[in-house]
Amino acid sequence: MILFDGKTYESSEQDRLLNELEERIPVILSKEQLSPEVVIDAVEQLRVDLLKGRFDDLLTAFPEDTVETYKQQAEALLSKEHLHKKLVTELGNTEEYVTDKIDGFSQIKVKKMPLGVLFHIAAGNMDFLPAYSLAEGLMTGNINILKLPSADNGLSLKLIMQLIEYRPELKDYIYVFDTASTDIQGMRKMAELSNAISVWGSDMAIEAVRGLAPTGAKIIEWGQKLGFCYVSKPGESADADAKLEGLAKHIATTKQLLCSSCQIIYIDTEDMNEVKAFAERFLPILETAVNGNATQEIGIRARDTLVSYTQRLKSYLGEEDRRDNVLRGKGCSVIIAEDSALELSPMMCNVLVKRLPRKDIGKVLYAHRYHLQTAGLICPDEDRKSISELFVQCGLIRVTEPKDMSAYFPGECHDGEYALNRYMRIVNIEC
Amino acid sequence: MKLRRKLFSSKDPYDCTKQQLFLDACKENFNHLINNCDDYKKICEGLDIHSSEDIKGVEDIPIIPTMLMKQHDFRSGRYMVMATSSGTSGKKSHVRFEFGALWSALKMSIRVTRYHGIMTAKPCRYIVMGYKPHRSNKTAVAKTAYLTTFLAPAISRKFILKHTSEGYKPDFESIVEALKKYEKGKAPVRFMGFPSYTFFLFRLLEERGLSFKLPKGSKVMLGGGWKQFYQEAADKETFYKLAKKTLNIDEENIVEFFGAVEHPILYTDCAYHHFHVPVYSNIVIRDPDTLEPIGMEKTGLVNLISPLCKATPILSIMTDDLGILHDGANCPCGVKSPYLEIVGRVAPDDIKTCAAGAADILQGVKV
Numbered sequence: 001m002i003l004f005d006g007k008t009y010e011s012s013e014q015d016r017l018l019n020e021l022e023e024r025i026p027v028i029l030s031k032e033q034l035s036p037e038v039v040i041d042a043v044e045q046l047r048v049d050l051l052k053g054r055f056d057d058l059l060t061a062f063p064e065d066t067v068e069t070y071k072q073q074a075e076a077l078l079s080k081e082h083l084h085k086k087l088v089t090e091l092g093n094t095e096e097y098v099t100d101k102i103d104g105f106s107q108i109k110v111k112k113m114p115l116g117v118l119f120h121i122a123a124g125n126m127d128f129l130p131a132y133s134l135a136e137g138l139m140t141g142n143i144n145i146l147k148l149p150s151a152d153n154g155l156s157l158k159l160i161m162q163l164i165e166y167r168p169e170l171k172d173y174i175y176v177f178d179t180a181s182t183d184i185q186g187m188r189k190m191a192e193l194s195n196a197i198s199v200w201g202s203d204m205a206i207e208a209v210r211g212l213a214p215t216g217a218k219i220i221e222w223g224q225k226l227g228f229c230y231v232s233k234p235g236e237s238a239d240a241d242a243k244l245e246g247l248a249k250h251i252a253t254t255k256q257l258l259c260s261s262c263q264i265i266y267i268d269t270e271d272m273n274e275v276k277a278f279a280e281r282f283l284p285i286l287e288t289a290v291n292g293n294a295t296q297e298i299g300i301r302a303r304d305t306l307v308s309y310t311q312r313l314k315s316y317l318g319e320e321d322r323r324d325n326v327l328r329g330k331g332c333s334v335i336i337a338e339d340s341a342l343e344l345s346p347m348m349c350n351v352l353v354k355r356l357p358r359k360d361i362g363k364v365l366y367a368h369r370y371h372l373q374t375a376g377l378i379c380p381d382e383d384r385k386s387i388s389e390l391f392v393q394c395g396l397i398r399v400t401e402p403k404d405m406s407a408y409f410p411g412e413c414h415d416g417e418y419a420l421n422r423y424m425r426i427v428n429i430e431c
Numbered sequence: 432m433k434l435r436r437k438l439f440s441s442k443d444p445y446d447c448t449k450q451q452l453f454l455d456a457c458k459e460n461f462n463h464l465i466n467n468c469d470d471y472k473k474i475c476e477g478l479d480i481h482s483s484e485d486i487k488g489v490e491d492i493p494i495i496p497t498m499l500m501k502q503h504d505f506r507s508g509r510y511m512v513m514a515t516s517s518g519t520s521g522k523k524s525h526v527r528f529e530f531g532a533l534w535s536a537l538k539m540s541i542r543v544t545r546y547h548g549i550m551t552a553k554p555c556r557y558i559v560m561g562y563k564p565h566r567s568n569k570t571a572v573a574k575t576a577y578l579t580t581f582l583a584p585a586i587s588r589k590f591i592l593k594h595t596s597e598g599y600k601p602d603f604e605s606i607v608e609a610l611k612k613y614e615k616g617k618a619p620v621r622f623m624g625f626p627s628y629t630f631f632l633f634r635l636l637e638e639r640g641l642s643f644k645l646p647k648g649s650k651v652m653l654g655g656g657w658k659q660f661y662q663e664a665a666d667k668e669t670f671y672k673l674a675k676k677t678l679n680i681d682e683e684n685i686v687e688f689f690g691a692v693e694h695p696i697l698y699t700d701c702a703y704h705h706f707h708v709p710v711y712s713n714i715v716i717r718d719p720d721t722l723e724p725i726g727m728e729k730t731g732l733v734n735l736i737s738p739l740c741k742a743t744p745i746l747s748i749m750t751d752d753l754g755i756l757h758d759g760a761n762c763p764c765g766v767k768s769p770y771l772e773i774v775g776r777v778a779p780d781d782i783k784t785c786a787a788g789a790a791d792i793l794q795g796v797k798v
Contacts, residue, residue: 299753303778306751313496316474
């Protein structure tokens, strides 16, 4: 299904519509700019209707408690107040201003403008991400082409159509395609129509987009990141057990699928015996959290088991053989490794435990600088400040409580930048 | 592969007394795989199964999930034919068959279809609700649908999916035309292929108020993957009613098959629509959390075992179906072996990690 000019079309009409879009873009760009207030108003209406239960039938695919959490988040994050705050936080002053007079130079008017046309290639690992990414493009006044992830279940399209229903003037700025993963020609055409491409994904995906994009197009990357938790002197840190429980809960709920999820627990030591002792201590905590979070839905449980088993077999096919160092629990495992590399775990509640003495932190983090994002931290209070500082100096973006590694903090940046700012440019007009 | 030959030569395709022979044939197959497929060996060693001595029962054979086969291409020796699953989004398993496997499969097909009265000498007209064979299509579905048209001598074959310059397209109109012609003839008509297309055809006929009285002995044969089977299951009663209404075909003349490319055993439903496990395979239902066997009458992951093939390690595989194994002893059809009911699938394979992320969007992009 394609959404174009507020109407839906069959996927087979893609080529014709893309040609038509090429004609439309210059016309829309020449019109008066889209005000963020229109978008904020539409999102606010969506929020109100969502809380009234108007979309409950669309949400039946999610477990009940997830729906509740989503609604709570929507109530706070989609509100007019929050969106206005987001605009100010991420864009600063959007009012145009004139530069100070300096003798011998002309003065200029300075203001922020949309990039023009944004092509979003959204990932499917977060529910609502495609629609969210598009909303950010709209708030900055851009024309948006959205390529839906293959796993999208139709929810994104329905939400987006709803926005247009509230504020029909948005239809000029929204073009959603369900292009197949293999339709390179179609994607290249979309890229060619755009000023910038916003892409979420792995190193490989981003590399492919770089190859696909016209030379001049700006590529806005939201790349793959790897989260970890650092544990230093757990014996001396207050509430270490509670914090480990929080970490286990985080692993169980995110199943390690997010960029911010904990893949590795680093222990501040050189002694492998300490690492093993920690793994033995953590396994029952993780097992309890995993079982506490176990869904009753057999289809999901079976899938997770299959994925986890498949990952395990894949590790046997790989070069390294870690089978002697795996502590298995029900629905989870703790894998002890001797190296200190930051890497992806087998996920689905199978966490790696490695040693990383404090003196080596800089070396390890520098080696993995492209993948740094979130670190949870368990340490004595007096060390908290210095370790946090060390982390951010070495490239980390977020340092959090272990339980909050994937939490959303209003006002937060994403991968060190504000999305809205990346979707705008600054223009100068001589006075 | 002496034991395989013996097993696949069983006279009764539902012989329940051959469990020991089955296990021995599996061990024979295991010994071949572990000595000829390095990847299989690595997996077995990882799972602590070092030789056939470690296999006490069929449930001990290392299981390879089809999920892994879609990500990793296993090879174990020479082969004659390769088939792929009809996977979407570019994820397909490749299964290779050597001559011995094909020969065994043929013997199995003859025994099973004869048992169910599908293989006859009376010439038929075939309407294949599936793909017309084309060199660009390597899916097992296309091949098996075509092969079934040899179960009784064919006077003619019509295919609903035609290969055009824009790929496969369904062509219902020409099927309706053909039915008008066949109704007047004497030769029985056999429909074969995807339940979904067949169902669609029935609906189309009903909407247009068309009904045909097809010659005696006409049959509807359904197959083409477990996915379709499951999705249509809820509508089975409607399906039977529509077959009677539009084509005058009775419920007992509707035969269903299923199998998977990774487990190419022919399961055929009995008169009571039960898929009994034939002598060539065993099914173990496993706990959705621990993968331990859970016995009969409980829902779990479906582990399919058969020593059919040497050229690919598909001795013991696990699909993404959820099923129940029922005790077959009381089925009035007379077959005593347990029967499998597919009750659903695991949650959609849409686990998208940041790592996978947009990678699936760009499948096939080489830059």
